[in-house]
Amino acid sequence: MDCTFVTQRIGFSRFLAALLAATALVCSPDYSNAATNRSLGETTQIGELPVSGVILDAKGQPVAGANVIEKGTSNGVMTDMAGKFSLTVKEGAELEISFIGYTTQSLPARGSMRIVLAEDSEFLKEVVVVGYGSQKKVDLTGAVANVGSEAFENRTLPNVTQALQGAIPNLNLTLEDGKPTRSSSFNVRGSTSIGQGGSALVLIDGVEGDPSMINPNDIESVSVLKDAASSSIYGSRGSFGVVLITTKASKKGRTTINYTGNFSIQRPTESPDYVTDGIEYATHFREAWYNFFGTVPTAMNGFQQYSDAWLDTFKERRKNGIKDEVVTEDNGSYTYYGNTDWYDELFKDNTFAQDHNVTISGGDDKADFYISGRFYKYDGLYNYNPDTYKSVNLRVKGSLNVTKWLKISNNMDLSNSDYNNPTILSRAWTVQRFIELTAFPTMPLYNPDGSYTKSMAATLGAFESGNNYIKTNKKSLRNMTSFTSSFLNNRLHVNGDYTFSYQTDQTDAKSYDVSYSQKAGEMLIRSGQNTAYEFHPSTTYMAANIYAEYEQKFAEAHNFKAMAGYNYEKSKYRNSSMSRNGLLLSGAESIELSTGSNVTTDETIRNWKVQGLFFRLNYNFKERYLVEVNGRYDGSSKFPENDQWAFFPSVSAGWRVSQEPFWKVSPKAISNVKVRASYGSLGNGNVNPYSYLELLNVSTSGRVINGALNNKITMPAVKPSNLTWETATSFDAGLDISFLNDNLRFNGDYYIRKTKDMYTVGVSLPDVFGAASPKGNYADMTTRGYELSLTYNNHFMVADKPFNFQVKAALFDYKSKIDRYNNATKSLGDYYEGMTIGEIWGYETDGLFQSEAETQGYVNTIMQASANKAWHAGDVKFVDRNDNGRIDYGDNTKDNPGDRKIIGNSEPRYQYSFGLNLDWNGIFFSAFFTGVGKQDWYPTTESSAFWGQYNRSYNNMPQWHVGNYWTEDNTDAYLPRYSSLNSTMGRGGSNFYNDRYLQNISYIRLKNLQIGYSLPQRWIKNLRLQRVQVYLSGENLFCWSPMYKRVTGFDVLTITGDTDSDLSSSNSQGSGNSYPLLKSMSLGVSLTF
C-alpha cells in the first residue's frame, strides 16, 4: 500500500485522495465485507457475469482503493494495491467506477476489463496556499498563481530564485549575472514605487525568509498573491504582492528514502568575443586613435608602448614566421608581439557542478517526520583561483499529535554557503572590465623568465597570486515551532507559531600587491591596497503569529468562514565593518596582521518592528456566489509616532456562472466559468527605518587633514513634513474558464495598480535652497497589466499505454505611467507627469555621411567624433528634427527636447513562457521556454564590450566589429568611421542616444529541457527500490534575440541593470563585463527506497 505515496510526480489532490482511500481501506468494515463477498461467491450462477479487471490512472499506474459498484445496487468492491478487482454482477449490468480525484465512469460490464480513469479536474479539488491558510482554487476570488515542486525537479541550480525565473506569470526575477550566489528581489506585476520602492514579501512557511537560502528540493509549492485582496492580510509589507513558499510535508506511512544526484557540466552562454590577433588589434587601435586625435599614439593605455615602427616589425615578424611573442632588447626591456586570447585564459572551457539530495520521511497517526539534506558544489568558472561555491542545507521537520485536537510541529532549517570571489587589485571593478582596458592581445601573460607582464598583473595575475578576493560565508538558522488545534467538530481551528531566525553574511576581503616585470631582472610592483576588510552583517529576527478560523454551513447553501489573528515581528540588523591597510605578508588572512594607519570602522544598525491584527471573512452561496473581505490593522516602527498605525481593507467577489441553474452548456464543451474581481488598498511599509528623523551622519572624510582621515559629520537632509504612507490600490478582474471536461483551462487577469503619494522629491525649490527639496508624498503612478495562461492536458493510448501530454503557455505584460510628479518643466533627466516608465529619448539618424561634401553646413556642436569636432565621411548623421539648423537638445525638456524624441523603451513587454510535458511508459520529456516580446536597450557609455575602440581606442576590439565599420569601400556598414571617444554613438551618456544603435533585446530562451526514464517496477522490485529515475536536464541551452543578428558577446539577460553589485562601482563598469550566465547539461538519478 505504500507505493502510491512515493511517486514524486504525484499531484497534491491525488495524494490526498489516495490517503483518504487508504484510510477507508483500513477503517471501513463495509468494504472489507465487500472484499469477503467476492471470496465467498466462488460459484457462478446463470445470469451472472464474473468480471475482473484493472483500473489505471492516466499515467498507467494502478489505482488502488477505487470503488467498483454494480450500478443501482450495493454490490461493489474496492481495487487492491495492484488496481485489480473482481466482482460478479448481473449480465447486462453497468459498472460505476469512482475514485476521489477522478471522474466517475459508467461502463457496461464485461468479463475482463481494463479501465483508465480520467483525472477529475484538479481544478475542482486543487488547494492553493493563501495567507494564513489554504483555499480551494475554485473558491478563490483574488489573483493567485502557483507552481508545485515540479518547477524544481531534476534541475541543477544553485538556488530557488534561479529556478523560479519565468515559472509564474508576472513574478519577475531579474538576475544581474550568473554567479552561483546570485539571487534577486521578487517583483510582482511590474513597477512598484518610484519613491520608497518595494518588492514582494517572501514568506517561507508563513514567515519572512530568504529564498536564496532554502533547499529547492524542499519546496512543495510556491504561491504568488498578486492583488491587494489576496495580500492585504499581510498589511503594509504585502503592498506589492506576496510570495508564499511552502515546504514539503512529511508523508505518513512507510518510511521512504529518496536520493537524488545531479552532475552537471556548465559553460557561459555568451561572453565577450574579442579580437585576439595582435596585429589586427594594434592596427585598429592606431586607426581609432588617429581618426580622433589626428596624431599617432605612443602607448596603449600606458601598458605597452606603441609606434608605427613596432607595428611594422610585428608584421614583418609574422611574414617571416617568427612566433616568439617576447623580444628582450639589448637594454633588457621586453618588447611584445603577442596574440593572447585573454578570455580563454580567464574562463575554463567547462566547469562542473554537483548536487546531492537525500530526503527521509515517514510517520503514522501519532507522529511524522521529514529530514532532508543537500550538498551543492560548483567548481568555479575562472581558470585561476576559481570561484568555488559550496552550500549545505539541512531541514528537520516533525510533528506530534498530542491529543485528538492538538498537533504540535517543529520545522528547523539550517544552511551554510561559501563562495570565493577572486578579484583584481581593486575591489571596485570586475576582471572583465580590466581585461577590456588593460589586457590587450598584443601582450602575453608571462615574460620569458616567468614573471607577469603588466597586463597580467592588472588582471589575472591578481587572481593567480591568490591574494585578492572577496570570500563570503552565509549562514542561516531558522526554527519554527507551531501548533494547530481543532475544536467543535473541526469547525474551529486555532493555530499559532513562533519563529526565530539568525542570518549572517560574513565577508572577508583582501587586496595585495602583484609584482610584474618589463625588463629582464627588474621587478615592479603593481600596488594593491594591501588591505584586509571584514564585514559582519547579521540579522536577528523573530516572528509570532496566532490565528483562529471558524467555519459554518447553513442550510446546505450558505457557507461561512471567518479567520482572525495577530502577528508580531521584530528584526535587528547590524553590520559592523572594518578595514586596515598595511598587510604584513602576502599570505596574511586576517586584519590582525595589518599594521597600516588607514583603519576604518563602520557600523550600521537598522531595527524595526511590526505588528498587526488581521481578519478574513468568506461567504459563498452554493459555491456559486463568492465573497471575501480581508483586513489588517497594521503598525510599523518605521513611521513617525503619530502615523504608525493604519487600517487596510480589501474585498473580492466571484461568480461561478457555470454553477447557475440556467447554465446548460455541456461540461464537455465548457466545464467551468468563473468571473471575479477584487479591490484593495495597502500602505507601503518599505521605508528605511529612521528616514523621518533629522539625523547627522558620521562618516570618514576622504581628505587628509592634520595627517589623518578624520571623522566628519554632515548636514542632515531637510526633514520631510507631514510624511504619510504611500498606498498601492489595486483593482483586479479575472476570468477562469475551462473547456473539454477541464482538459483545457484558461485564466486571465487584468489589473490596475495605482501607487499614490509616493515619497519623492518635493516641489522643486530655487537652487539657493542648497539641498534637495525635502521629499514628501508627491507622486502618483498607475501600472496596468494583464496575465493570460492556457493549459491543455490530455492523454491517448500508444501501444496500449497512456501517452500523456501537457501544453501550457502564458503571456503577461505591464506598463506604468507617472500621473503626478514634481517636475514642472518636464525636464528629461527625471520623471515627469505623463511619462511612461522606461522610455528612452534619443536622436533620429539618417545613416552615415558618405562624403566630406555632405558634412558641409552640418552643425552639431554637442557631439564629436574627432578631437577638433570636425565631421567626416563615415560619421553618423543626425536629423535636425526641429529644423533650427543644428543638432541640439533644446531645453532638455519634454516640450522642448530639441531634436530628440522617444526612440524606445527599456522595460520588458509582452513576456511569455510556454512548456511541453510528455510522458509515456516511464519515458518523460519536458521543455520550457521563456521570452520577452519587446524590449530596447541602449548600450551605456562604459559598455565597452559593445563599443570597443569607439569608446577608448585601446579597448579590446569586439570580433563583430571587424569588417563592420564604414570605410570608403564599405559604405553601408553598421558602425561609423573608426574613431575613438565617439560621442555620436552614445559615449557621454543618455543625452546622446540615437535610434541607429538602439538594440532590440527581445528574446526567446529555452530555459529547461529534460528527458528521462523511470525504470519499470519489475526491474527494480528485487532491489528493494520503489522508483528509479534517470534523466538528462539542460538549462539555458538556447537563446535567440534580434540583437544577435549583429552583436555577439552579450547575454540579453545580463546587460541591463547592475554589472556586479558585489563590487563598489557596479553601475559604471559597463554592461557585458559581468559574470556570464551559464548553460548547463546535467545527468541525474533519483532513487526511492
Next chain:
Amino acid sequence: MKKIINIILSLSLLTLFGCSLEEEPVTSLGKQAVFNSEDGLKAYMYGLYDILPTPDGIQQSEANLSDYFAYSGVNSFIYKDGYNESSSSSWDWSGLRSINYFIENCEKSTLSDKIKNNYLGMARFLRAYFYYDKVTTYGDVPWIDHPLAVDDPLLYATRDSRETVMEKVYADLQFAEQNITQGKESTCTLITKWAAYAFASRVCLFEGTFRKYHSLSLSTSSDTWLDRAATDARFLMDNGGYSIFTTTDSTAYRKLFTSDAPKTSEIILGVCSSASLNVYHKANWNWNTASYGNCPNFIRPFINTYLMRDGSAYTDKTGYETEDFSSECKNRDYRLYATIRTPGYKREGSIALPDFSGFARTGYHPMKFSVDSKDGDNTLKNTNSLPIFRYAEVLLNYAEAKAELGTISDSDWEETVGQLRKRGGVTSGLSTKPTKVDSYLKTTYFPKISNPVILEVRRERAVELCMEGFRFDDLRRWDVGKLVMMPWRGMFIKDVNVALDMDSNGTPDVIYYTDDAGLASAKSKIDWDKYKSTCAVVNVSKDLTSSIVTVIPNGTGYNLGWGTKDEKLRVFGKKQYLYPIPALVITKNGKLTQNSGWEDGASNDGSDVE
C-alpha cells in the same frame, strides 16, 4: 468556544499594547550632541573642508580654460555658439547651506564664545570662499546667511549687487582673521588665521582690479579694495613667519610641487595625499597620458615670457622666433625647467623628452604637478601635496596692489618679485623696480598697459603661478579675456621630413613628416633600425584646415600648430566676463535677471570682440 476566543483576544491585546513600536536610531547623532561639544564642532568642520578644492581639482584647475594652453578640444565657453544659458549648469548652493547650518547652530551652542568664535571664523572663511567663486563666475548673486526653510522669502529674492556681496565677503574674512586661533602649523592642512589673510589679499586684489579695468563706478572705489589687498598681504608678510622656500640648487621650485610633505615655510594651506592612508591623486595620469583629459600643451608666446637667467627678456634676443627647442631652453629662468620637460630632464634615470608624438603636440609638455616616477602615469598614484594658498601668491598680490595703486617702492619690489626671480636663478633686476616697458609683453599681451612695473608683475604672476588656477580669473579682472583667442603655436622646427635632434645630444628624437615619402626619406638618412625605438614620428600637415598637427612656415622653418582649423571659432565677447545664470534657475525664480548679453538663449556668438 467563547472562552477560547476571549483568551485569544486578551492575549493579542496584551501583546499589542505591551510592545512599543519605538525604534531609536543607534548609529547617527542628534543636533544637540554635535553642536554642544567641541569634538562635534570639529567633526562637522572637517566635513566643511570639502568645500576646498581636492588635489585633482587643483592639478586640473587650468586643464580646460586659459590663454597659455593649447587643448585637444576647445572649451565650449569660448567656442563660437557653443555656450548659452541652457549650457550653464554650475549653480550649486549646497556648500553654502552646509556652512550656514553650521553657523546657525554653532551660534546657539552652549560652548564658550572663544571656542565658538574660532569655529565660526573657519566657517565664515569657507563662506567667503564659496561666495568669491560665485561672484567671480556670475557677478551679482543673492546673499544668504542662514539655512533657508522651504517657505523662506529669500528663496525668491533678487540678486544682491556685487558691491553688497563683496562687502559681506570681506566682513566674513575680517571675522576669520580676528577669530581663528590656529596659527602656522606643520601639516599645512588646517584652516589658519593666515589662510584668512592670504585669501583676503586674493579677494581684494581681484575686486580692486576688476572694478578698475571694467570701469565699474561703485560707491566703494577700486582703490579701497587695492588698499585692503595690500594691507592684508602686508600684515601676513610682517607677522605670519612665512618665507619663500629655497634650496642651494636650482630645484626649489620643482620640489615645492612634487614633495609629499608641504614645504611649511611657504605653503599656507595645502592639500595632502598619502600612500599610507590610500589617498592619491592622478596628476601623472592627467599630465602624461594623451588620451586622458583635455591634454593641455603650452604655446610658444607664453614660453617666450620666461626670462633669461641674466635678467634680460628672452624676446629681446635677436632671432628668438626661429630658435629651436634645444636653443630656446638654454639659460632660462629655472622655473621653466620645472614647468615643462626640457632637454636634460630625466625620469627614472633615462632621458625624458616631451612626448612629441603623443601628449606634446606643441612640443611643450607640462610637468609642474607630475612627479618623475612613472608609477602613476596611468593610474591613481600621486601623493605629492599641492598648494591652495602659498606665500608667493601673497607677495604677488602685494606687489600688484601696490603697483596698481602706484605706491610700489624698490624695497617692495625686492621683497616680492625680486625674491621669486632670485629663486628662479635670475641674477639681475632683483632689487629695483623695472623702468623699461617690455615691448613683447605689451604688444603680445597687454597693449593698454604702459606701466613697466605692472607689466613685469603680470609676467611674474603668470610664470610663478601658472597652472595653479589663477589665469582665467587674472584675464577677466584685467579685462583681457580675448587673449584666450590667441593662435595655438608651438615650438619652432627647422624642417619637416627630416630627423630632428631636439636636445642636441647627437641622436635623432623626432621626425615631423608630411607624407609617407617624406617619412621614408627621413628614415633613410639615419640608421633607422638603431633609433626606431627612441625616435618619434609625427604626421603633420601644411594644410591649416587639417585636423592633425599643422606646420606654419616661419622663416626657413616652421612653427608647430594645433587647432588651426578652428582658430577663428574661438571667441571672447564682452558678455563672457560673466557666465550666464542657468536658464532653469531663472525659470524657477523669475526675479533673477540674466547677465547682460546672455538673455533669451543668446549664445557666445563672438559679438563685441574687438
